[in-house]
Amino acid sequence: MNGNSKTVRRITYREAVHEALRDALLRDQRVFLMGEDVGRYGGCFAVSKGLLEEFGPERIRDTPLSESTFTGAGIGAALGGMRPIVEIMTVNFSLLASDQILNNAATYLHMSGGLFNVPLVIRMATGGGRQLAAQHSHSLEGWYAHIPGIRVLTPATLEDARGMLWTALEDPDPVLIFEHSTLYNMEGDLPVDAGPVDIDRARVRRPGRDITIITYGASLFKVLDAAETLSGEGIEAEVIDLRTLRPLDDRTFLDSVARTHRALVVDEGWRSGSLSAEISARIMEGAFYELDVPVERICSAEVPMPYAKHLEEAALPQVDKILASVRRMVTSHG
Amino acid sequence: MMVKSMRKASSPKLNREHAHHLLHQMLRIRRFEDKAAELYSAMKIRGFLHLYNGEEAVAVGVMEALTPEDAVVATYREHGQALARGLSAASILAEMYGKQEGCCRGRGGSMHLFDDKTRFYGGNAIVGGGLPLAVGLALADKMQNRPRVTCCFFGDGAVAEGEFHESMNLAALWQLPVLFLCENNLYAMGTALTLSEAVTDLARKAASYNVQAAAVDGMDVLAVESAARKAAALVRSGQGPYFLECRTYRFRAHSMFDPELYRSKEEVEEWKKRCPIATFIQRLKDQALLDDTELNGMEREVADEINQAIAFAEVCTCEPVEDLTRFVYSERRPA
Numbered sequence: 001m002n003g004n005s006k007t008v009r010r011i012t013y014r015e016a017v018h019e020a021l022r023d024a025l026l027r028d029q030r031v032f033l034m035g036e037d038v039g040r041y042g043g044c045f046a047v048s049k050g051l052l053e054e055f056g057p058e059r060i061r062d063t064p065l066s067e068s069t070f071t072g073a074g075i076g077a078a079l080g081g082m083r084p085i086v087e088i089m090t091v092n093f094s095l096l097a098s099d100q101i102l103n104n105a106a107t108y109l110h111m112s113g114g115l116f117n118v119p120l121v122i123r124m125a126t127g128g129g130r131q132l133a134a135q136h137s138h139s140l141e142g143w144y145a146h147i148p149g150i151r152v153l154t155p156a157t158l159e160d161a162r163g164m165l166w167t168a169l170e171d172p173d174p175v176l177i178f179e180h181s182t183l184y185n186m187e188g189d190l191p192v193d194a195g196p197v198d199i200d201r202a203r204v205r206r207p208g209r210d211i212t213i214i215t216y217g218a219s220l221f222k223v224l225d226a227a228e229t230l231s232g233e234g235i236e237a238e239v240i241d242l243r244t245l246r247p248l249d250d251r252t253f254l255d256s257v258a259r260t261h262r263a264l265v266v267d268e269g270w271r272s273g274s275l276s277a278e279i280s281a282r283i284m285e286g287a288f289y290e291l292d293v294p295v296e297r298i299c300s301a302e303v304p305m306p307y308a309k310h311l312e313e314a315a316l317p318q319v320d321k322i323l324a325s326v327r328r329m330v331t332s333h334g
Numbered sequence: 335m336m337v338k339s340m341r342k343a344s345s346p347k348l349n350r351e352h353a354h355h356l357l358h359q360m361l362r363i364r365r366f367e368d369k370a371a372e373l374y375s376a377m378k379i380r381g382f383l384h385l386y387n388g389e390e391a392v393a394v395g396v397m398e399a400l401t402p403e404d405a406v407v408a409t410y411r412e413h414g415q416a417l418a419r420g421l422s423a424a425s426i427l428a429e430m431y432g433k434q435e436g437c438c439r440g441r442g443g444s445m446h447l448f449d450d451k452t453r454f455y456g457g458n459a460i461v462g463g464g465l466p467l468a469v470g471l472a473l474a475d476k477m478q479n480r481p482r483v484t485c486c487f488f489g490d491g492a493v494a495e496g497e498f499h500e501s502m503n504l505a506a507l508w509q510l511p512v513l514f515l516c517e518n519n520l521y522a523m524g525t526a527l528t529l530s531e532a533v534t535d536l537a538r539k540a541a542s543y544n545v546q547a548a549a550v551d552g553m554d555v556l557a558v559e560s561a562a563r564k565a566a567a568l569v570r571s572g573q574g575p576y577f578l579e580c581r582t583y584r585f586r587a588h589s590m591f592d593p594e595l596y597r598s599k600e601e602v603e604e605w606k607k608r609c610p611i612a613t614f615i616q617r618l619k620d621q622a623l624l625d626d627t628e629l630n631g632m633e634r635e636v637a638d639e640i641n642q643a644i645a646f647a648e649v650c651t652c653e654p655v656e657d658l659t660r661f662v663y664s665e666r667r668p669a
Contacts, residue, residue: 032477058477064507069466069500076470076484079455080405082477084470103460104467112448113439114661116455148662172664247663 008189016161017047034061035087044089045184071097078120088124091140105174106149117172127180134304139268141178142275145245151175152245156220158190163197180218202252208236211262214253216242219266226322254286261292271299353623360390360611361636363414379430381443386414388585391610393418395558399566405484407468410445410459420452423643433650462495472510483569485513491522502543505575512575519584524596540577552580553608
């Protein structure tokens with residue numbers, strides 16, 4: 001991050017999300033946070049620590065373990081003129097609220113013929129990599145991206161962790177924000193005046209001429225690490241951070257593929273019927289004749305996530321797999 | 335099931351005008367539903383169609399207790415609630431015809447009637463799914479210090495859903511102004527309450543969450559009105575949620591696809607003797623509050639309204655297919 005003209009400060013992803021929440025609560029009296037352990041515990045990932053003391057129990061609401069009902073209550077409160085932020089502790093538990101998200105939040109505007117929009121934000125932690133085994137390691141943001149009527153955001157950078165929330169709260173429709181749980185401790189520089197960012201566009205995080213690598217969330221940093229190594233080998237990879245999985249900004253990656261003629265998708269979700277499959281299909285539809293080699297994908301192994309460290313590492317996308325795929329793809333001529 | 339141990343609602347003062355209003359509302363619903371069934375057979379209406387015959391006293395009695403600022407969350411058997419709440423028969427019928435002049439532009443159909451002017455939030459067709467929404471609407475009112483009631487209709491089937499229990503708990507925990515209105519018609523589609531619940535006294539379930547709870551004869555519009563007024567007043571005064579069970583019965587099949595294999599004709603006939611409209615008419619006549627001329631006049635008025643609604647729906651137009659993807663997302667977003 002170039003900070004030569006701006007004052008920057010060291011900040012963690014956790015602190016960036018905390019700051020975004022605090023900023024939203026200060027800006028708009030209609031904003032409130034509710035979810036499991038967001039108040040007295042300070043948030044499962046310590047993101048909301050201190051907010052209860054500052055904003056009180058009316059606006060920082062600890063809920064019972066009733067995912068479906070507090071998510072539905074968020075929808076109802078949004079319909080009633082509030083701007084709720086519902087925190088579902090992790091994506092794994094969001095399955096218990098999936099009826100409210102899919103059948104209510106996503107449908108109300110269309111089903112009512114445009115009468116009732118739902119200005120709701122739902123945040124949740126996602127992803128594996130912490131040896132939490134099969135029931136606590138899901139990456140289901142691609143599933144949610146299947147659903148018309150909601151927006152699906154995956155902030156990977158500090159800038160997005162800080163800036164996406166307010167833009168999401170201003171949006172008239174339901175927005176789901178997936179924060180990868182391995183990112184909360186990530187530290188870096190952020191401009192002091194960092195504020196809201198757009199939630200519509202993918203971003204080129206590293207320009208390159210030889211191959212386009214499309215990714216999002218925590219995988220972004222594995223891809224950037226791989227790109228750095230490849231650069232030393234004379235291979236320049238263009239790295240695209242999708243940022244928003246629905247609606248998908250395909251223009252950005254199609255334009256990139258038109259320049260690099262190669263595309264690799266790195267996605268922590270499972271391969272079959274996945275977001276990576278969607279991206280691959282869009283490249284076939286929109287840039288087929290630009291391709292020098294077939295699109296490739298690096299996804300999580302199609303297994304329930306194992307506990308053992310070596311098995312979990314083998315199941316997740318890793319830098320060495322990215323390196324191997326890219327080297328093969330750029331030396332191949334189809 | 336016998337209706338017993340029920341709270342005997344004190345009779346509200348019954349004047350002629352109010353009595354006629356209640357009867358008129360019930361007749362509107364009954365005749366509307368009968369016509370909807372005909373129109374379904376004539377293939378003017380498609381999809382699922384769940385009719386409210388037999389349960390009219392519930393919607394009509396309850397709506398008397400609500401103000402225009404209150405909110406209503408209903409189920410997929412909601413024509414009666416919509417009519418009683420003030421949606422026009424024409425806009426409902428046009429919706430069921432799938433026309434863009436319908437209350438939801440034909441997007442929702444019979445199961446999903448919505449109206450912003452009367453704060454009518456569906457038309458919700460996932461059993462139990464409306465309860466959390468009602469909790470949230472009430473939370474918004476409480477947080478904004480508005481003395482409103484959110485009235486949430488659901489059936490006995492919803493009591494088996496986790497969302498019922500979660501919502502009772504959360505509404506009681508946060509003392510939210512929700513009137514939980516259970517229309518117990520004894521069957522969750524084809525499964526009798528006695529075959530699905532270990533405890534069939536539904537008010538007891540709600541009471542176990544520290545929700546004030548009562549049961550009332552849902553075939554008696556005056557009893558429903560009285561119980562609902564009392565419940566709504568308590569909710570509005572900030573005393574937390576209230577659960578009111580209206581014990582009623584559906585005279586027609588669950589939907590137009592239901593062969594009714596799960597209940598006897600004798601049972602249905604037995605309940606029809608307690609028809610909320612016929613018994614109310616008799617009661618009014620006994621008290622000299624209604625005569626045949628007035629009743630005939632009322633029936634003509636209702637028939638005219640429904641005929642006009644049909645005439646309207648018939649000439650309504652289809653939303654252009656180009657509009658299919660409108661309202662997936664809002665058309666106005668901040669730049």
